[in-house]
Every structure is written in structure tokens, then in C-alpha cells.
Amino acid sequence: MEDYIIACKNRKYLFICWSFQMLKNPVAIVTGGSRGVGAATAKILSSNGWNVLITCSSSIEAAEIVAAECTSKTAEVIAIKADVANDGDCILTVQEAINKWGRVDALVNNAGTTKFVWDHGNLGGIDAEDFQNIYSVNVIGPFQMVRASKTHLSKSKNPCVINISSIGGIKGIGSSIAYAASKGALNSMTLSMARNLGPIRVNAVCPGFIEGEWLKKGMGEERFEATKQHIINTSPLGKTCSPESIAEIIYNLIVASELVTGQLITVDGGVSLNL
Secondary structure (H helix, E strand, O other): OHHHHHHHHHHHHHHHHHHHHHHHOOEEEEOOOOOHHHHHHHHHHHHOOOEEEEEEOOOHHHHHHHHHHHOOOOOOEEEEEOOOOOHHHHHHHHHHHHHHHOOOOEEEEOOOOOOOOOOOOOHHHOOHHHHHHHHHHHHHHHHHHHHHHHHHHOOOOOOEEEEEOOOHHHHOOOOOHHHHHHHHHHHHHHHHHHHHOOOOEEEEEEEOOEOOHHHHHHHOHHHHHHHHHHHHHHOOOOOOEOHHHHHHHHHHHHHOOOOOOOOEEEEOOOHHHHO
16 A cells, blocks of 8 residues: 555656646647648657647547647647637637646647639639638638737747748749639738737748648649659759658747748749749
């Protein structure tokens, strides 16, 4: 019985130590964290001692799997269901991080949506409702998340917002004309925020073609593979992006770029040089 009591006390002590460590960790919120770039970002942050709150708007089960994979002895990751197009959800997301860890140091606005209409000349393929749905997630969502977290970010020693954009917002290409327009708006908002929200740093990462099931499903496997091979054959670096390669850029912008703000970082292996 005495041994049992000692063991319980030891476990309680270890739990208290672990809880204290969690409160010391920097904290990031990653929207759209159940797959792809969001999941890869949560993994690289947590592996480097960050607590992370990831959101998803659909499959909470997938997000919880990512959270479980990321949680360790040195970092805690939790998942919640939230729609960034809903301002109330954005406020609750930030409050959840504050209630859990008492701080927010970085915000990664990764959640995004589109309608796949690859022919931008097909104006009948997309309508006002499509535009509004895409803008509500890709533009209004990041704005609402920044607004909800601004006060808490301002208390951090190195506060940072990363907006996940696209070369489509620079070159006017991509899954649909509405998607390209929304990412162009996100880029413009990034510059406005960087200019006015200091010392919070605000940057956008603009990937090109990212290998993954989401894009493959939207393009169709044949088009996906053909596009991938074309990029490998014609781009200066002969490579395509992976979720992990984009997450590495995001992580470096968060932790190792204290003088970088208001930048649109193109990450595409040089593809856009040929456009």
C-alpha cells in the first residue's frame, strides 16, 4: 500500500511538472490543421516545443488524429471544430487557446476553400455565391482570426501571423478565378496588416503546386500527374512542393525571421518564373 501511495505521488508530481512545462511553451493556432500544410505545420511546431491548437471545419476525427500524433512529453496539441467564416467561431478558437495555455504567439491562417473551375474564361462556371463562399473563408476568415487574436499576440515577445496564400494570387492562375482573386485579396490584406499591426509580424506564404490528395481530387488524377511531371520537367529546380516543405518555410518565418514582415514569400521551385 505504501509503495502504491508513493507511485501515485510520483505520477502526480510528474503530471504537475508536465503541466508547468506546457504553460511555458510558445503557442500557435493553425487553422485548417487536419491535413496537408496545416497538419505538417502542427507537426513541425510541436516537434520543436510548441503547443498547438488546430482547427477544422469538417472532419474533427482527422484533426484529432493529427493532434494525437503531435502531442508528446514536450508539447501539447489539441483539435477543435471551427469555421473561420464564422466570427463567433474565431473568437471561441482564440479563447480556447487562452483558456488552455494563457497565451498566443503565432497564428497560421491556413484554412482555405475553392471551387474547381480551371478554365478562367468559363465565367458561367462560377457565380456570386461561389465568390462569397470562397471569400468568406480565404479572406474574411483570416481577418477575423487576426482580429480575435490581436490583443493576445501583442503580448508575445515575437508575435507572428502567417497567411497561407498562393502564387495564384500573384499570377492570376489556379483552381478558379474566384480562388485567384481571393488570394490576391489576402496578399493585399497581408501588406496592410503588416504596415499597421506592428510589432506583430504579418507575412504570406504563396506556394505553387502542392502534392497531396486534396489537389489530386480537385484536378483529377490524370491532370494532377501530368501537371506534376510538367513542373518537374520545366521548372528551374525540377521539384514540386510538399506539405512538409511549405511547413518548413512557415516554421522559419515564425521562429527565425524577427525582421521580416509584409512579405509575400513565393515557394514554388521557380515555376512562377516561367509564367
